[in-house]
Amino acid sequence: QVQLVQSGAEVQRPGASVKVSCTTSGYTFTSYDINWVRQATGQGLEWMGWMNPDTGDAAYAHKFQGRVTMTRKTSTNTAYMELSNLGFEDTAVYYCTRGGDFDFWGQGTLVTVSS
C-alpha cells in the first residue's frame, strides 16, 4: 500500500532553517511528483511547491521563493523540504502529498518557531 511517512516534530528559533523528510513506499517513487502543503493552526491549506523526483526539478509558490528548497534521495525514496530564515508565522503542520492529484498524504510534521 502507498505510504508517505514524514519526520517528527521540530522546534526551531527564528532565523533558523528546518528540513522535513517524506519517505515513500508502495509505489515507484520517481513516477509521481511530490507536493508540499502547510497548514497553520486553525487555518486553511497553503501550497508551497512541487518537486519531480525523477529529474529533481522543482517549482515553488511565489511566497516561498528564495526560502524553500525541495530535494530528493532516490536511493531511499525520500523527498525533503527545507525552509530557511524561519519566522513565527512559519509555525504550521507541513504535509507532503503525492502527484498532481494529491491522492496520498503524509501524516504531517509540526514545525514550531519559538524563541
Next chain:
Amino acid sequence: QPVLTQPPSVSAAPGQKVTISCSGSSSNFVNYYISWFQQVPGTAPKLLISDNNKRPSGIPDRFSGSKSATSATLTITGLQTGDEADYYCETWDGSLSAILFGGGTKLTVL
C-alpha cells in the same frame, strides 16, 4: 488576487443533502480541474474528488462533484455524523503557475 471562495460553514441533519460551493475569481478557473478534500481535525486531508467529478477508490458515491465555468460544487447525500469535517476545493491557476486552495468549509451534521 486570484482566490477560491468557499462558504465558511454549512450544516444539515443526518440523512439530508448538503452542497458546498467553490467560486473562482480567476479567468483561468474555467480551464482547470477542481479537486475536493476532506479533513477531519487533527488528521491529514483526504482526496474526495479529482478532475471535477471523479471519485478515488474507496470514496462512497454519496460524494459527488460538479463544475461550471465560474464555480464548482461538492454534494454530499445521506449525511452521516462521520462526515463532520473541513472541506477544501483546489485547482491550478495558470496565470500564477500555482496551486490554489479554497479557504475551507466546516460541515456540521446536526
